[in-house]
Amino acid sequence: MSGRVGVMLLNLGGPEKLEDVYLFLYNLFADPEIIRLPFPFLQKPIASLIAASRAPISQENYRMIGGGSPLRQITEEQGENIENVLQRHGVDAKVYVAMRYWRPYTEEAIAQIKQDGITRLVVLPLYPQYSISTSGSSIKQLDVLWENDPELQAIEKITIKSWYERTGYIRAMNQLIDAKLQDFAEPENVHIFFSAHGVPVKYVTKYGDPYQSEMENCVDGIMKALRRDYQRYNAHTLAYQSRVGPVEWLQPYTEEAIKNLAKRGVNDLLVVPISFVSEHIETLQEIDIEYREVAEEAGIHNFDRVPALNSHPIFINDLAELVMESLGTTKAAAIAA
Ligand SMILES: C=CC1=C(C)c2cc3[nH]c(cc4nc(cc5[nH]c(cc1n2)c(C)c5CCC(=O)O)C(CCC(=O)O)=C4C)c(C)c3C=C
Ligand SMILES: [Fe+2]
């Protein structure tokens, strides 16, 4: 190994204050990987219209969780922890956070990487499963930056696409699920409810997004690694949340699935957020407040949620290991670009 090593953590970003919400939403909807329009010249005007109409609802949701997204702080902590594990293993790498729609923006991370003289860069999306709309969008943005900048072309870029099959990730998820199941009076009667962030159906059926199949495999992998008695007795569901706009998204929708389970007599429900590794608006507001209310109104009395991984030590160690494997001879999980 020679030269200075960098690790770039890709994430979505979130508004830090209520005043940031409009611009954050504008950045999001201006991304053609989030809203695909037939005419590119319409992207920005439509983004400002949708952002303006969604901002009041979105602001209200951020107000309910303290006035901003915790994503920056959590992602920076994850970065520091990964860096520490790498250092302990003798890998003198520096970790950078590159957010797609808020600060620190990808461009800020790139400027720092250039200044630090990084010669090898591992690009690590903080999304376990690949979607065109998340990891795909950030990876595309990097490809464009690389294409247009000879200074960047001198940096060897190793891009990891997804990593939901990693045993450390699955083990950490299982620990969190197991701990929460123990809090129920009858753990084997609890319905384990995986709730993933949705995408429009067209992404899968028309654009070939592997997101749904990776999600299904991920849930299977987690269930198969659970304690044998849970595998045997606990029923589970995968549903999709956070739909926005008029088009059809992946189904079943979380809200409907909760109501249907209540109708079938389910009384103990443990929600597992599955598409994202940090606490964020959709866990803290949508699951903890909105879906809890839906569940209680439908007659589910015992409702709980598994916390996000954040800086769970098994998870952080696993990501650091993935980085080391990508830098070494094992290229299985990585594609060199
Ligand atoms: C794997 C995770 C995610 C996928 C897939 C995804 C696709 C996707 N999202 C939108 C629209 C919105 N997303 C918003 C917030 C948001 N999205 C994710 C993750 C995924 N999105 C996260 C982690 C967050 C929250 C960040 C935070 O602040 O904590 C929002 C804004 C919030 C709101 O107003 O509800 C929108 C809008 C689309 C259209 C899409 C796929 C095409
Ligand atoms: Fe989203």
Ligand SMILES: [Fe+2]
């Ligand atoms: Fe939402």
